[in-house]
Amino acid sequence: MANVLVFGHQNPDNDAIMSAVVLSQLLNQVEYAGNTYEACALGQLPAESAKLLADAGIAEPRVIESVEAGQLVVLTDHNESAQSVAGLKDATVFGVVDHHRIGDFETAGPLHYICLPWGSSCTIVTKLAGVLGVELSDVQAKLLLSAMMTDTLMLKSPTTTDVDRAVAAKLGEQVGVDPVKFGMEVFLTRPSGSFTAAEMVGNDIKMFEPAGKKLLIGQYETVDKSRALGMIDEIREAMRAYAAEKGADGIVLCITDIMEEGSQVLLEGETEAAQKGLGIADEHDGVWMPGVLSRKKQVAAPIMAAC
Amino acid sequence: MANVLVFGHQNPDNDAIMSAVVLSQLLNQVEYAGNTYEACALGQLPAESAKLLADAGIAEPRVIESVEAGQLVVLTDHNESAQSVAGLKDATVFGVVDHHRIGDFETAGPLHYICLPWGSSCTIVTKLAGVLGVELSDVQAKLLLSAMMTDTLMLKSPTTTDVDRAVAAKLGEQVGVDPVKFGMEVFLTRPSGSFTAAEMVGNDIKMFEPAGKKLLIGQYETVDKSRALGMIDEIREAMRAYAAEKGADGIVLCITDIMEEGSQVLLEGETEAAQKGLGIADEHDGVWMPGVLSRKKQVAAPIMAAC
Numbered sequence: 073m074a075n076v077l078v079f080g081h082q083n084p085d086n087d088a089i090m091s092a093v094v095l096s097q098l099l100n101q102v103e104y105a106g107n108t109y110e111a112c113a114l115g116q117l118p119a120e121s122a123k124l125l126a127d128a129g130i131a132e133p134r135v136i137e138s139v140e141a142g143q144l145v146v147l148t149d150h151n152e153s154a155q156s157v158a159g160l161k162d163a164t165v166f167g168v169v170d171h172h173r174i175g176d177f178e179t180a181g182p183l184h185y186i187c188l189p190w191g192s193s194c195t196i197v198t199k200l201a202g203v204l205g206v207e208l209s210d211v212q213a214k215l216l217l218s219a220m221m222t223d224t225l226m227l228k229s230p231t232t233t234d235v236d237r238a239v240a241a242k243l244g245e246q247v248g249v250d251p252v253k254f255g256m257e258v259f260l261t262r263p264s265g266s267f268t269a270a271e272m273v274g275n276d277i278k279m280f281e282p283a284g285k286k287l288l289i290g291q292y293e294t295v296d297k298s299r300a301l302g303m304i305d306e307i308r309e310a311m312r313a314y315a316a317e318k319g320a321d322g323i324v325l326c327i328t329d330i331m332e333e334g335s336q337v338l339l340e341g342e343t344e345a346a347q348k349g350l351g352i353a354d355e356h357d358g359v360w361m362p363g364v365l366s367r368k369k370q371v372a373a374p375i376m377a378a379c
Numbered sequence: 380m381a382n383v384l385v386f387g388h389q390n391p392d393n394d395a396i397m398s399a400v401v402l403s404q405l406l407n408q409v410e411y412a413g414n415t416y417e418a419c420a421l422g423q424l425p426a427e428s429a430k431l432l433a434d435a436g437i438a439e440p441r442v443i444e445s446v447e448a449g450q451l452v453v454l455t456d457h458n459e460s461a462q463s464v465a466g467l468k469d470a471t472v473f474g475v476v477d478h479h480r481i482g483d484f485e486t487a488g489p490l491h492y493i494c495l496p497w498g499s500s501c502t503i504v505t506k507l508a509g510v511l512g513v514e515l516s517d518v519q520a521k522l523l524l525s526a527m528m529t530d531t532l533m534l535k536s537p538t539t540t541d542v543d544r545a546v547a548a549k550l551g552e553q554v555g556v557d558p559v560k561f562g563m564e565v566f567l568t569r570p571s572g573s574f575t576a577a578e579m580v581g582n583d584i585k586m587f588e589p590a591g592k593k594l595l596i597g598q599y600e601t602v603d604k605s606r607a608l609g610m611i612d613e614i615r616e617a618m619r620a621y622a623a624e625k626g627a628d629g630i631v632l633c634i635t636d637i638m639e640e641g642s643q644v645l646l647e648g649e650t651e652a653a654q655k656g657l658g659i660a661d662e663h664d665g666v667w668m669p670g671v672l673s674r675k676k677q678v679a680a681p682i683m684a685a686c
Contacts (some may be wrong), residue, residue: 171489173485173488173489173490174484174485174490174492175485176483177481177484178480178481178482178483178484179480179481180480180680180683180684181480181496181675181676181680181683181684182478182479182480182494182495182496182675182676183480183481183494183496184494184495185492185493185494186492186493186494186495187489187490187491187492187493188489188491188492188493189488189489189491199510202509202510203506203510368488368489369488369489373487373488376487376488377487
């Protein structure tokens with residue numbers, strides 16, 4: 073019997089947190105493989121996750137910065153080492169539950185690897201409850217639904233599939249809420265307008281390596297992009313500082329307006345791959361890309377595919 | 380709507396065939412993602428698969444040697460390109476259903492990737508039927524159970540998990556057979572004793588790349604190893620010829636005796652990694668490794684881990 077750490081990516085979003093929290097609960101409920109499972113987080117929780125867990129009386133996942141050699145881990149909502157914990161290469165990956173592209177991932181032996189191209193890792197966790205033969209509690213259903221709604225931008229993102237819509241409807245029924253209305257409530261618990269330029273950049277950002285370059289791709293979601301657009305110079309400075317701190321060659325920031333359904337895309341540093349993949353130039357005020365809501369499907373995938 | 384080709388590895392065994400046949404049927408039954416799915420095979424069917432399909436009145440999967448650029452594919456029972464179809468790197472992998480280590484696998488976008496460390500790919504296909512909401516027909520249950528039994532050597536291989544045992548019991552109940560007795564019947568439809576040395580080598584063999592070397596690892600399963608042991612020189616010659624034909628640096632052959640529960644392991648060519656990983660020398664008559672029944676878990680994994 074081993075202790076297995078379960079965690080999502082760096083700069084965790086609500087999907088990274090809730091997938092780790094509920095998946096570890098489910099695995100403990102069925103005593104999967106005789107192990108115990110502990111939810112962790114690779115950074116401070118987003119405001120909505122902290123509030124949802126506090127309301128449910130669930131302790132926040134322990135924040136960890138590294139793992140020891142040989143530690144058993146389950147990765148949720150990511151699989152690439154650049155987005156994961158320090159020390160991962162000497163840890164043992166027991167499992168992965170994810171909905172992203174597969175990075176350069178190689179193992180010596182078989183493991184649990186479940187990737188499905190659905191809108192949220194929590195959609196997969198919901199389905200896994202069925203495979204494990206566990207009935208979700210109302211609290212679990214609520215936490216999972218909250219992450220499905222934030223990750224699919226209230227089911228509006230093009231990453232949303234029929235499976236997500238069906239699962240969200242079922243969870244909404246169990247919890248007794250309309251999924252989209254509930255999602256909007258969750259979204260509005262975020263401290264709107266109080267973000268500094270540095271927070272806009274670092275809030276939700278991931279490292280990619282197109283064509284051997286280190287490229288950061290960040291996303292700041294808002295219901296009103298006008299404030300961000302009034303502070304472009306400050307944001308660009310924060311982008312340069314963040315890229316320098318992380319040793320990245322370039323950085324892309326998508327200021328995503330959920331209401332207007334599109335993103336203002338800013339580039340800094342070496343962003344040839346991004347310019348090619350997105351078909352945009354490096355304009356000072358950024359380029360408005362209507363309909364672009366998904367970093368994964370509409371930003372990262374075309375950049376990686378263009379290499 | 381696209382046509383998706385579903386196939387297992389080269390030199391297909393019963394698990395590679397049945398996982399492709401039944402998975403494609405299930406995906407067609409639910410019209411998954413609006414596509415059609417066609418089972419294929421990367422080589423001649425093993426005797427037991429041909430008989431089981433003929434008895435069930437199901438056409439044998441079409442044998443293919445390559446795929447065109449952009450072809451949508453689902454890989455079953457493998458994920459490594461060295462074990463797959465020619466042209467794979469320019470195809471689009473729609474999904475993978477597998478129970479092996481993950482090779483150097485990378486994609487531009489998300490896909491369906493389901494790997495579970497269970498004894499047979501058909502155990503996973505059985506569970507997927509539930510996720511897809513399909514009730515297996517008795518014929519499907521029988522085909523899946525046959526592959527579970529051959530791949531786990533009647534549930535005796537150390538790759539066998541509690542999940543396999545539970546799924547086998549359930550399938551056996553549906554079909555009305557004792558899983559192990561049924562598995563032995565399936566095994567005995569193989570043309571025992573009629574294998575040539577070249578067939579023993581090529582019957583079930585996969586390419587690995589430990590430490591940058593091309594290493595073939597083959598397995599010949601028998602209920603009586605004495606005949607094989609009486610033709611060692613001939614088998615060694617066939618191993619050298621097979622390795623030369625495939626451009627491999629080295630080759631490992633496990634002559635696995637199911638009744639005595641162990642393998643006689645023969646090495647040819649550059650096999651430093653294999654010698655280190657298995658802790659054996661290159662003896663002329665091979666080395667008897669008691670309890671070694673699983674190429675994946677007891678042969679390939681320690682060799683890959685030793686690099």
